Amino acid sequence: MQYLKIMEAINEQIDAGLLAAGNKLPAERKLAESFNTTRVTLRESLALLEAEGKLYREDRRGWFVSPEPLRYDPTFTTDFPAMACAQNRQARSELLSANLVPASRRAASLLQVPPLSEVYRIDRLRYLDERPVVVVTNFILPEYFPNLLDHDVTTSLTATYRKQFDVIYTRTRYRVSTTSLLGDTAHALRATSGSPAMLVERLNYDQHNNLIDCDLEYWRHDAICIESMATLEK
Amino acid sequence: MQYLKIMEAINEQIDAGLLAAGNKLPAERKLAESFNTTRVTLRESLALLEAEGKLYREDRRGWFVSPEPLRYDPTFTTDFPAMACAQNRQARSELLSANLVPASRRAASLLQVPPLSEVYRIDRLRYLDERPVVVVTNFILPEYFPNLLDHDVTTSLTATYRKQFDVIYTRTRYRVSTTSLLGDTAHALRATSGSPAMLVERLNYDQHNNLIDCDLEYWRHDAICIESMATLEK
DNA sequence: GAGTGGTCTAGACCACTTT
DNA sequence: AAGTGGTCTAGACCACTCG
Numbered sequence: 001m002q003y004l005k006i007m008e009a010i011n012e013q014i015d016a017g018l019l020a021a022g023n024k025l026p027a028e029r030k031l032a033e034s035f036n037t038t039r040v041t042l043r044e045s046l047a048l049l050e051a052e053g054k055l056y057r058e059d060r061r062g063w064f065v066s067p068e069p070l071r072y073d074p075t076f077t078t079d080f081p082a083m084a085c086a087q088n089r090q091a092r093s094e095l096l097s098a099n100l101v102p103a104s105r106r107a108a109s110l111l112q113v114p115p116l117s118e119v120y121r122i123d124r125l126r127y128l129d130e131r132p133v134v135v136v137t138n139f140i141l142p143e144y145f146p147n148l149l150d151h152d153v154t155t156s157l158t159a160t161y162r163k164q165f166d167v168i169y170t171r172t173r174y175r176v177s178t179t180s181l182l183g184d185t186a187h188a189l190r191a192t193s194g195s196p197a198m199l200v201e202r203l204n205y206d207q208h209n210n211l212i213d214c215d216l217e218y219w220r221h222d223a224i225c226i227e228s229m230a231t232l233e234k
Numbered sequence: 235m236q237y238l239k240i241m242e243a244i245n246e247q248i249d250a251g252l253l254a255a256g257n258k259l260p261a262e263r264k265l266a267e268s269f270n271t272t273r274v275t276l277r278e279s280l281a282l283l284e285a286e287g288k289l290y291r292e293d294r295r296g297w298f299v300s301p302e303p304l305r306y307d308p309t310f311t312t313d314f315p316a317m318a319c320a321q322n323r324q325a326r327s328e329l330l331s332a333n334l335v336p337a338s339r340r341a342a343s344l345l346q347v348p349p350l351s352e353v354y355r356i357d358r359l360r361y362l363d364e365r366p367v368v369v370v371t372n373f374i375l376p377e378y379f380p381n382l383l384d385h386d387v388t389t390s391l392t393a394t395y396r397k398q399f400d401v402i403y404t405r406t407r408y409r410v411s412t413t414s415l416l417g418d419t420a421h422a423l424r425a426t427s428g429s430p431a432m433l434v435e436r437l438n439y440d441q442h443n444n445l446i447d448c449d450l451e452y453w454r455h456d457a458i459c460i461e462s463m464a465t466l467e468k
Numbered sequence: 469g470a471g472t473g474g475t476c477t478a479g480a481c482c483a484c485t486t487t
Numbered sequence: 488a489a490g491t492g493g494t495c496t497a498g499a500c501c502a503c504t505c506g
Contacts, residue, residue: 001494004427027472038496039473040274051285051430052414060473060503069411075464169466176410176460177303178432180286192474193238196285196430198412226410226460230309232403235475261491272477273492294484294492426493 006035006045014054014065021067022131025055028063051196053222058190066222070128073228074174074202079158080126080136089128095154096123096135096188100142107139110203110214120148122157125188133223135185140213144206167212171205176226185218197221240269240279248288248299255301256365259289262297285430287456292424300456304362307462308408308436313392314360314370323362329388330357330369330422334376341373344437344448354382356391359422367457369419374447378440401446405439410460419452431455 013019025031025046032042046063049055056066070087084091102116111119120140125132138157140148144167151164161167179199181191191197200217247253259265259280266276280297283289290300304321318325336350345353354374359366372391374382378401385398395401413433415425425431434451 001427003494007428029472038498040497041495043473044494047281048414048428048430051412052428053412057473061505062473074462075466171463171465173463174461178285178287178412178430178455180282193235194241194282194285196282221412227408228308228464229405229407230462231405232309237475263491272479274478275476277492278475291492295486296492 002035002037002041003045003048006037006042007049009035010045010049011054019065021065022129023065025063025065050222056220056222057192057195059186059192061190067129067131069223069225070133071227072200072224074172074200074226075228075230079156081156084128090130092127092130093155094125094127096125098122098149098153100149103139106216107214110201111139111141111211113141118142120145122153128223131223132189132220134217134219135188136218137216138213139216141211144210144212161212167206169204170207171209173203173205175201177201178221179218181218189218189220191220195220198224200224236269236271236275237279237282240271240276241283243269244279244283245288253299255299256363257299259297259299284456290454290456291426291429293420293426295424301363301365303457303459304367305461306434306458308406308434308460309462309464313390315390318362324364326361326364327389328359328361330359332356332383332387334383337373340450341448344435345373345375345445347375352376354379356387362457365457366423366454368451368453369422370452371450372447373450375445378444378446395446401440403438404441405443407437407439409435411435412455413452415452423452423454425454429454432458434458 028039028042032039035042046055050057054066055063057063070084070089072083080093081091099121100118101121103111103113103119105115107119108115108117120142122138122140124136126134126136142148145165151160153160158169177199179197181189181195181197182193186193186195198219198221200219202215203211204213206212262273262276266273269276280289284291288300289297291297304318304323306317314327315325333355334352335355337345337347337353339349341353342349342351354376356372356374358370360368360370376382379399385394387394392403411433413431415423415429415431416427420427420429432453432455434453436449437445438447440446
């Protein structure tokens with residue numbers, strides 16, 4: 001089992017600091033040669049290290065050492081920049097699109113509205129230390145946010161909610177599962193189609209316990225780890 | 235990009251019910267032939283479907299369609315059989331070992347005790363509908379549970395805690411990340427070394443807010459999805 | 469334009485599971 | 488004993504990135 005030995009060897013180099021977070025690995029052909037194997041076998045090792053979250057890949061650009069994951073606590077805040085800042089990381093968001101659209105089947109089901117009801121859909125790409133790590137799609141119920149798009153949605157949505165509409169996130173129902181990146185989502189994250197990813201779905205409720213919006217967050221799975229404290233109810 | 239087309243084709247067959255949960259796929263050579271490709275390309279598709287959680291693999295036995303994941307709510311209960319039962323699934327546990335051992339570095343750090351302090355270590359393998367899905371290692375502080383091993387640890391630990399020691403889980407700090415399965419853990423789960431997995435680490439506190447034990451849970455990553463409700467504190 | 473990663477082919481051998 | 492999955496080899500072509 002060569003591929004296990006190669007995994008170990010690369011892991012050791014990372015742990016020893018020879019390969020620092022964000023560093024690019026040598027070309028596959030060179031790595032294959034230096035491990036005295038073929039590209040196919042080498043890529044098996046790399047793919048497993050990717051699945052493990054030790055390495056990540058940028059499509060056609062190469063393999064890189066994963067930085068520490070962002071600790072994501074669903075209990076604390078929904079505010080990405082604040083979360084990043086609290087962990088001494090730099091955050092940045094890019095607005096991909098903001099529209100009033102007929103709800104997709106998935107969105108309608110999550111928001112418990114009839115299919116094709118009109119909802120706001122806001123897509124963002126978020127960067128962590130200049131690396132694109134998550135594509136967030138928000139589906140927002142217009143009844144609580146009339147003319148939302150006349151306001152600034154390029155920065156923090158939670159801030160706009162609070163300042164313009166007196167709406168504060170109070171509770172959230174979340175669900176974390178594994179998926180893979182496809183099409184535009186993959187492309188925005190500079191990932192190869194089919195790469196493993198983490199999907200975080202959230203349903204957000206305001207201070208009156210009304211369901212006000214939902215998020216679908218497609219994360220590069222090495223970029224987050226879920227971490228929280230829970231008081232057991234049973 | 236053949237491998238994407240193959241992924242889609244297999245996905246469709248699953249969605250259409252032609253391949254039901256738990257079913258074994260045809261042999262790789264047959265699949266490769268029917269998709270008019272080679273085993274290498276076919277296995278690329280299968281590996282991605284595995285990463286996505288649609289398929290799983292049993293070492294040297296073949297590829298299977300993943301059942302629905304167990305919804306795991308860290309807020310509700312730490313009791314695996316109860317969780318499974320509430321979702322109409324059948325659960326079973328196997329005791330792998332139970333010993334008093336010097337704490338490993340990881341365990342000592344989690345439990346905040348000096349390295350090599352003696353702690354109980356209990357390893358279990360848990361089955362969901364007769365499929366092994368998680369290896370759980372418990373490290374338990376002996377000071378709260380004198381002579382723990384004289385009691386029954388083959389069934390529910392929480393029950394023993396409660397009945398024999400008046401200790402009730404009250405709070406838990408958890409952390410979810412991705413890893414890969416290696417060695418004995420992989421073998422117990424009938425997985426190939428290096429397969430992607432989910433690691434759930436928990437620190438459990440009793441009704442007096444004392445840290446009493448910790449768990450390391452290595453899950454087949456297609457077998458669970460984290461799902462919870464949180465009240466935001468900020 | 470050179471080099472790189474993405475994708476694919478057509479085999480092979482072994483150890484293990486299954487029949 | 489036959490079949491299967493696990494692993495590996497030694498190439499190839501293309502589209503893209505990067506200097």
